[in-house]
Amino acid sequence: MMQGPIQRMLCNRVLSRADERLPTAWIGEATHQPTWTDGMWLTRTPGRMAPAVSAPLLVLLGDGGDDARAALLAHASSGARVYVLVGPGWGKDQADNQLLHAPRVLIRRLPEVPVSAVHCGTEARLWVGGGFILRLDTTQTEAFRQTFLRLFWHEATEEAWSGGRQFAWRPARERPFDVPEVPASSSVRWEPADARLTGGSRGSMMHVNAGLPPETAPRRLWFPAGPNQHEGLAKLVEAGVEVLWADRGLPDLQVNGGAGEVLFPGTRGRLRLRLTAIQAHDVAALLEAPPAWRFHINVRLGEAHHRSARFWLPSETTARGLEAEQLIKLPEVHGTSLREVPSTSPASLPAAQPLALAVRYEWTVVPPRVPAAAEEDPLVSRWRKLDEDWIARLARVRDALIAAEGDRGRIGRGFSRLVSAMLGFERTHGGLLARVGELETQRPSVAGPSGTSALLTQLGEIEDAARKLQADLEDAERKARDEEEREKQHAAWRSRVDAANRDLPDRRTALTTAESRHATIAGELGGIEESLKSANKEARKDLAASQRKLSDDLQRSLKELNRLRGEIKSLEQQADEKFEFRPPPVAKNRSSQSGGRFVPSASSTPPAAQVPDQPLPEVGSLRVHKGQRYLVIQTWEQLTTGESIASRLSAKLVAPENA
Amino acid sequence: MRCVLTTDIPVSRVAAFAEMAWMVRRPELGLLCRTAREHGNRITTAVVQSALPGLPDAGANNVIAWCKVLGLCDARGGLMALGEDVADSDEAPEPEQGVYGMWLAEHPVLGRRVLAVERLASNRDHRFESIEPLMVDPDRGKVFRSVLNGKERFMVRDLPTNHGQPGGLVGDTRATCRLRWTLDFDQARDQWQLDGVIEAPQGNGKHAMRPMQHEPESDGLDLWNLASTWATGPLSSVGRWQAGERRLAVAFNSLAEAELDSFRKTVTLRRVEIPGKGAYDNVTLEDVPVGPASTQDAQRWAMARLERHLSVKPGYRSRAEVREQFAQLTEDTALEVFAPTLPSHDDLLLQASKDPERFWSLAAPVDLSPFPAASDELGPLRIGSPAPIAATEAPGVVRVPYRGGWSMRKLMDRLLSGVVPRRVLLCDRYVRGDDNLDMLKLLVAGLRAAAPNVAVDVWTGDEEADFKKIQSITSASPRSYREVFGRSLPHDRYLLVLPSQGHGFGWHMSNSPLHARADVKSGGPDTPLRWKDLMATRVSADELEPALRQWLAGGGR
Known part of the structure; x- marks a missing residue:
């Protein structure tokens, strides 16, 4: 059982190749340096010319x-x-x-x-x-x-x-x-660059440095070990030719009993030297020496003596030994489903290098992954919206209850007559908070389509109760406030009536005095006016001045009379005033004011909740790309559950996109 | 050999009473003189009547008498030099008398000559005391051509005088006159000419100086006789004149480099004299034929020429080429009679030891020769002496000894090696020049003497070659080297033989058989020839260059 996060999986497989066979190969042999004794014509010591x-x-x-x-x-x-x-x-x-x-x-x-x-x-x-x-x-x-x-x-x-x-x-x-x-018959001759050794009959020995193997089959052929001409050499070996090589810096040679020739290398021409019988004998000794390389066909890899040998295979630039185990790293393989990831392998395995005794294939399985461009499934967003609405409503209810709690304290402190009522409100408030706390632990998306309706009903009830609590509180506060206003207004009325009754006698006395004084002045003024009619000029002047003074005094006494009469009238009205309660102005609904507290509006019908008909997956995340729904799970432990959910939601079960 | 003699001639100017004649156009007299020339150079009545039909005898006699007066014929009617002149020019003298201004000059070459003349108006100034004897008394009856106007010819018929002494009024002149006399010994021709300035009448007695115009004239000197005369005089200090060879024998040391090759020398003689024609100073005698004065001089001269040749055209030279070159540089020259000797190969190398390029140019071709030179070939070569004939010749080698006297047929017989040739190819870059083509004729004749129907092909360079001439000799169109070999031209000559039966073969030759020369004209294939060295080595088909090999195989013909 797979555990942990879903990731790429490294897999390998080992195959033995000991019984594999190489069609052709040069095999390097450990040889000692061949000894050489100077011949009569072929030597290694220069000597002196006569x-x-x-x-x-x-x-x-x-x-x-x-x-x-x-x-x-x-x-x-x-x-x-x-x-x-x-x-x-x-x-x-x-x-x-x-x-x-x-x-x-x-x-x-x-x-x-x-x-x-x-x-x-x-x-x-x-x-x-x-x-x-x-x-x-x-x-x-x-x-x-x-x-x-x-x-x-x-x-x-x-x-x-x-x-x-x-x-x-x-x-x-x-x-x-x-x-x-x-002439062509000359024993030494400069020939075209494509010249080749002649002869090479059955009993001969040849040493060829380049080009193609001879078409004839000599007894021994020295041919450069390397990647080329294996096919031709294989035919010669099949024909019984001993194909060998040692890089001794020799030119092309050919000896056959009493004859032979040397063909020196060149790109513009080649020098051919035909050997005498004695020279051919000396050269033959060279070609009988043990080789460093030997050409084989149908070589089994697992032979014990091949372990330390060097092989030179066709199309390879250099010789090399056997490789105990070849590691072949293969390209990533993509699993078709999460369930099949552990058993997924490449469709085909490449051949191992020909000199590998065993081969280990190694590859990585990539689990099916959600496409990078996949988006969140609409079901998820719908549930999320529902949850968000749920949380918001609960928050508003909680806020209202907290505000109501403050109001309740304030009212209790302001209106001592409401203390007992406030105790009742407190119990109701505590109950509502407890229910809100209980609902806050739940989510519609968790409850699923079936549980969500009940939750929403409960939430509606709590909202209603909160609103009622709020209203009751306000109502109690308003009543207490009206009572308090009445008492205040009544005290003010009593005070005004008492003051009027107390001031009326004085005012009336003052009026009588003023009326008397007014009449005196009016008499004096009439006298003067009469005097004027008969007064001389000088007296007239004094009388006129007294007349003006008495006119002014008369005016002032008249104003005094009018003031006093008005005061008396006002006091009389005030003393006769009836008590009338004037309720204080009702404060506007604060909920309609900016920044006012929330008072959920009670609705007769519950809101039409858009509850999805499918629940969210219990594991993984649901995403969609090009109409395909994907259920993305993170761990192998979610595999079984995820499979059933994916089936239910018609989604493809996948790993995260970075798996 | 040639030289230019110059001398200044004084000019005098006089005014004198004279009887003159101007050559004027008289075609009837010209016709008469020509008719006379056709009838025995005599002007007779019949000749006059032949030239002027219808003239009666008396009239004819009058004509003859007038011709005598004019000087065209003598008293017996014999045509004189002036008559010949009239016959050639259709101009005859027209006599007149008067006073003439004359410019006179005198020299042994040109005689007493009137260079120019002008008619003067006579007056009666009676200046008889001013009349002086003439410094130059002009030749009478000789036609002069004016140096002012080449078309004006005149003659002084007489200078009338009372006391036999011609005289005149001597005038001033600023005229100058120089004689330039060119002696071309090789062409046996002499030519003299006057140049200078002279007064030309401008009218109203005024004159202006004008250059003289004078057509060259010849004196007809025997120049080689003159050379012999000078040899005993001024030339004796330069060398010894060899009259038979018309050559001056000189010491080698006196020669400049160019003179070694030209066999001509330029010498300056302080004064020479031509008998009866005056003496001349500071004469430069150019291109005097020279030869060695002694055998030692000849040997040094020959070697100097060889040295010079090797320097001018550096390059590798086979011993055969050196021998041939030495022969070419000495034979048919003044050196040949002294039989100079080409040193042996070793001596030549010794001489060139300080000059590596020369050393290797001579040593390498001998050391690295595909056909080793015979010992006598490496030995000295004495020009003119036949080379020794080898007692035994190596097989496959035909050696024509120097001056061996072989005929072309002998060479062809040896090269055919007893086979009857069906076709022969001569591959030789230089089948050109008359001498070589003459030898080609002999070669073809030599081959056809052995096989009358043999076809002869020629491959040669097309520079300067005349393929039509070659074809006329061989009856086959030659092919050019460029066409056959492209850029890989062979150096040597080859003669390829395709027998009527058997395999073909070739001869690789060190020299061209066409370089032989015949001492006689129109010789035949059996005529002994003068040969330079020629060694032919027989080669098989596969030793030949591809084009030649192909010819033997039947291609490229």
């Missing part, structure tokens, strides 16, 4: 021609004329000072020098490669000279001579004559 003072020395200075160079210098030091053919790169990096200071040396450059060789008089020697020197017989010597002349006069590109401060190379001057082509 001095021929009058004869010029002809030298071919090919790659690795140190021995030939030494022979050259020895001869040149005697003052004899030396003609040297060198390759295109000779002397370009560093001048050969010894050669430069030799008295008579003429050097010509060839596009390619096939071999190192020295010719003097009737003797000639070739450095055939691998440190071996082949002495030429008289016929070969003459043929070599002719070939040298052809190369010297027809093929050279540049020339220089010794004796100066440096080799002053210049284009090779025109030849003074034609050198005849060397």
Whole structure:
């Protein structure tokens, strides 16, 4: 049973290949260095050429021609004329000072020098490669000279001579004559670059450095171990040919009893040397030596002696040994369902490398994952909205109850007559809070379609109760406030009536006094007016002044009379006033004011709750992409549950997108 | 050999009473003189009547008498030089008398000559005391051509005088006159010409200086005789004149480099004299044929020429080419009679030991020869002396010794090696020039003497070659090297033989058989020839270049 988070799964499988067979292979063998005894014609020791003072020395200075160079210098030091053919790169990096200071040396450059060789008089020697020197017989010597002349006069590109401060190379001057082509029958001959060994009959031995294997089947074939020509070599092995190789720096060779030939390598031409019977005998000894490589067909890998061998297979750039176990890492494999992830494997397994004794395949299974662009399923959002509404309503109810609790305290403190009523409200309030707390622990999405309706009903009831509680509180507060206002208004009325009754007598006395005084003034004024009618001018003037003064006094006393009469009238009305209660203005509903507290409005019918017809999944998350519903689970433990839910919701069960 | 002699000639100017004649167009007299030339160079009545039909005898006699007066014929009617002139030019003298201004010059080459003349108006100033004898008394009866106007010809018929001494009024002149006399010994031709300036009448007695115009004239000197005369005089200090060879034998040391090759030398002579024609100073004698004065001089000269040739055209040279070159540089030259000797190969190398390029150019071709040179070939070569004939010749080698006297047929017989040829190819880059084509004729004749029906092909370079001439000799169209070989041209010559029976073979030759020369004209295939070295080595088909091999196989014909 899988446990933990759902992730990619690393899988592997091991196969044994001990019985596998290689169709063809070069197998490297551990051999000791073959011993060599100089023959009469083929040697490894240079020896000295018989001095021929009058004869010029002809030298071919090919790659690795140190021995030939030494022979050259020895001869040149005697003052004899030396003609040297060198390759295109000779002397370009560093001048050969010894050669430069030799008295008579003429050097010509060839596009390619096939071999190192020295010719003097009737003797000639070739450095055939691998440190071996082949002495030429008289016929070969003459043929070599002719070939040298052809190369010297027809093929050279540049020339220089010794004796100066440096080799002053210049284009090779025109030849003074034609050198005849060397006949095909000549024992030494410069041939086209595609020349190949001739012969190679059944009893022969061949040493071929490049190109194709021979079409004939010699007894022993030395052919470069490597990735090429396995098919041709396999046919030869099937025909009984011993196919071998050791890189000894030898040119192409072929010996067959009393004959043989050497074919030196070259890209522009090849030098062919036909061997005499004795030379062929010496060369045969070379080709009988134990090999470093041997070509096999149908090789079983599991053979014990192959454990330390090196193999060179077709199309491989290098030889290598067996590999105990090859690890092959395969590409990721995508599981079709979460349930099948552990058993998912690649459709096909690649072949192991041919030299692997065992192979271990390793791959990663990627579980089915929700698409990255998948979105939340609408069912989830609908439930979430329902939950959010649920939480909001509960919060509003709780807020209202908390506000009501504050009001209740304030009312209780303000209206002592309501203390007993407040105790009743407190019990109701506590009950409502408890029910709200209980509902807050529940969610419609958890309750599912069936439980959600009951929850919503309970919530509606609580909201109604909260509203009623609020209303009752306000009502009680309003009544207490009205009573208090009545008492206040009544005290003010009593006070006003009492004050009027107390002030009326004084006012009436004052009125009587003022009326008297007014009448006095009016009399005095009438007298003066009468006096005026008879008064002289001077008296008139005084009378006029007294008349104006008495008029003013009369006006003032009249105003006084009017004021007093008004006060008396007002006091009389105040003393006669009836008590009338004026209720205080009703405060506007605070719920309608901004920032007012919430008072849930009671509705006769419950709100139409949009309850989804499917519940949310118990595990995982539900997402949708292009019409496909996905149930994303995180752990293997959710697999079984998830499968049933996915089935119910018509969803595909998947791992998270980063699994 | 040539030289230019120059000398200044004084010009005098006089005014004199004279009887002159101007050459004017008289075609009837020209016709008469030509008719006379066709009838025995005599002007007779019949000749006059032949030229002027209808003229009676008396009239004819009058004509003849007038011709005598004019100087066209002598008293017996024989045509004189002036008559010949009239016959050639249709111009005859028209006499007149008067006073003339004349410019006169005198020299042994040109005689006493009136260079120019002008008619003067006579007056009566009676200046008889001013009349002086003429410094130059002009030749009478000789037609002069004016140096002012080449078309004006005139002659002084007479200078009338009372006391036999021609005289005139001598005038001033600023005229100058120089004689330039060119002696071309090789062409046996001399030519002299006057140049200078002279007064030209401008009217109203005024003159202006004008350059002289004078057509070259020849004196007809025997120049080689003159050379012999000079040899004993001014040339004796330069060398010894060899009259038979018309050559000056000189010491080698006196020669400049270019003179070694040209066999001509330029010498400056302080003064020379031409008998009867005056003496001339500072004469430069150009291209004097020279030869060696001694055998030693000849040997040094020959070697110097060889040295020079090798330097001018550096490159590898086979011993055969060196020998041939030495022969070419000495034979048919003044050196040949002294039989100079080409040193042996070793001696040449010794001489070139300080010059690496020369050393290798001579040593390598011998050391690295595909056909080793015979010992006598490496030995000295004495020009003109036949080379020794080898007692035994290596098989497959035909060697024509230097001056061996072989005929072309002998060579062809040896090269055919006893087979009857069906077809022969001569591959030779230089089948051109008359001498070589003459030898080609002999070669073809030599082959056809052995096989009358043999077809002869020629492959040669197309530079300067005349393929039509070759085809006329061989009856087959030659092919060009470029067409056959492209850029890989062979250096040597080849003769390929395709027998009527058996395999074909070739001869690789060190020299061209066409370089032989016949000492006689129109020789035949059996005529002994002068040969330079030629060694032919027989080669098989697979030793030949591909194109030649292909020819032997039947292609490329």
